[in-house]
Amino acid sequence: MAIDSTIHSHSMLRPQPLLAGRTRDARAFRLLYAAIFTIFLAVALVARLLPRTWDPIERRPGGRRSVVAEARYAASVAVGYAFMR
Numbered sequence: 001m002a003i004d005s006t007i008h009s010h011s012m013l014r015p016q017p018l019l020a021g022r023t024r025d026a027r028a029f030r031l032l033y034a035a036i037f038t039i040f041l042a043v044a045l046v047a048r049l050l051p052r053t054w055d056p057i058e059r060r061p062g063g064r065r066s067v068v069a070e071a072r073y074a075a076s077v078a079v080g081y082a083f084m085r
Contacts, residue, residue, distance in 0.1 A: 025083070029079065029083060032079055032082060033075055033076075033079045036075045036078050036079055037071055037072065037075040039075075040070075040071040040074040040075050040078070041067065041068070041071040043071070043074070044067045044068075044070040044071045044074070045067055047070075048067060
C-alpha cells in the first residue's frame with residue numbers, strides 16, 4: 001500500500017507537458033488579439049471620419065482597405081511583437 005501512494009504522489013510531481021505551455025500561449029494570444037483588434041477597430045472607424053491628412057493608420061501599398069481589414073492588419077502587427085522571444 002505504501003508503494004501505491006508513493007507512485008501516485010510521484011506522478012503528481014511530473015512537469016507539465018510542453019503542449020500545455022503552447023495551449024496557454026495560444027489562449028493568451030487569442031485573448032490579446034481580440035482586445036487589441038477591438039481597439040484598432042475603433043481607431044480605424046474614427047480614422048474614416050477624419051480628413052486623410054489626420055489619418056493615424058499607416059497604409060500598406062495597394063490603397064485603402066476595409067475598416068475590418070485595417071484593424072486586423074494593425075492588430076496582427078501589434079500582437080506579434082508581444083510574443084517575440
